Amino acid sequence: MRILLAGIAFTLMATASLAATCGDTGAGFEPFIAGMKKEAAAAGVSKRSIAVLDSVTYDTAIIRKDRAQTIFSDSFLVFQKKMISNARLQRGRDKIAQHKAIFDKVQKQFGVPPAVIAAFWALETDFGAVTGDFPTIQSIATLAWDCRRPEKFRPQLVAALQLLDKGDLTLAEFKGAWAGEIGQTQFMAWDYNESALDYDGDGKRDLRNSVPDVIASTANLLRKHGWQPNQPWLQEVKVPAELPWKEADIAIQHPRSQWAKWGVVAANGNPIKADGMKASLLLPMGRNGPAFLAYTNFTKAYLKWNESLVYSTTAAYLATRIAGAEPVGRGRAEVHHPTYEEIVQLQTKLQKLGYDVGKLDGKIGKGTRYAVKDQQIKLGLPADSYPSHEVIAAIVKSTHKGHIPASMLEDGARTMAPAEAPDETMAETAPDAAPEAPAPVKKQKPAKKKAVILPESVDEGNSLY
Secondary structure (H helix, E strand, O other), X not given: OHHHHHHHHHHHHHHHHHOOOOEOOOOOHHHHHHHHHHHHHHOOOOHHHHHHHHXXXXXXXXXXXXXXXXXXXXXXXXXXXXXOEHHHHHHHHHHHHHOHHHHHHHHHHHOOOHHHHHHHHHHHHOOOOOOOOEEHHHHHHHHHHEOOOHHHHHHHHHHHHHHHHHOOOOHHHOEEOOOOOEOOOOEOHHHHHHHOOOOOOOOOOOOOOOHHHHHHHHHHHHHHHOOOOOOOOEEEEEOOOOOXXXXXXXXXXXXXXXHHHOOOEEOOOOEOOOOOOEEEEEOOOOOOOOEEXXXXXXXXXXXXXXXXXXXXXXXXXXXXXXXXXXXXXXOOOOOOOOOHHHHHHHHHHHHHOOOXXXXXXOXXXXXXXXXXXXXXXXXXXXOOOOOOHHHHHHHHHOOOOOOOOHHXXXXXXXXXXXXXXXXXXXXXXXXXXXOOOOOOOOOOOOOOOXXXXXXOOOOOOOEEO
């Protein structure tokens, strides 16, 4: 473990010096790999594992998949419909029943409810059916050389070689999603090293084939992300027509008593608990769309698993559907979600106004949401952070300058398997309880990017958020 931690620390330092060395083509890839071999050796990786880099080549197919990004421009209601089906819901419940003894043991140890684990298992690989067949190390090496975000993948490349050294996976088993994730709940190499568990006692941490290892490792990673036992994660609510909308922000928490005072009620119209438990008001489609109270387990564990808000909201609501919650309502009024082109137009304008919204990628990420909220406040509009058609039109005409720090930018996506036979229902959320578990030890880790296996009816290729 000391060797691993020392190696990662070296990797993070070396990554800063390599940040200026990258390429948009394969030119320069071989010298880059030579440098990564030295970095891996300094991190304690064996010569045998380093030699794997000898056969690695720059993979243009990976770059093409990395550039294909459309699904995260969808609204929450559209996105969840693409990713969830009645069959998938039933399989989630069946898996929990089939592996009840393991789920019960894991919940007792880590405090993560079975439905939460099953939902990630469903979205990531359709319960192991779609784990990917891309050579992991070649995929990571290609993305580590690519200029779009080398800082995300260079630590993962050394971590992958260290994982190979450990022997949990053979080189032939080092296959997964195109962006480097491995196993049935799609762990990056760093997380595999740090959080994977040998829960079946066979001497290997096998996230490709061992269901006990998959369930326990997923719970372990969520605990390390900050999961709190005996706490809810998401609850559907209804909001009044008038509210201090600037308080409806995933980064702002208030006691439930305050939300109740402002007129927020449960989805069925009953009062919410007016106690001191803190929650954010999550409006994934603005003040007229679906509304949720997002608890600390959502803002910590879910958004660390995946910072894409539409993915995390879908994963959280899927967990509650598996647990038996009713379908979510569509909100107070019909919401017309902006198109990809409209979002790009908005981001272009926000950038000209001085906001740092990151890539002009047609996705409503953190930077875009915070910039929209700032503009809504300056324009005297309800500040729900959502770019409706009216809001986009007002901002396009705006001359109000602003700036959003780069730390607010969206980052991350996970691998998802396509849903089968999408149904017409939407989803509600409801809290589950779990027993106490020992607090995990926190360790610094590199940021992650995750791939998305799209439904064939949605897109022809994969997408990375």
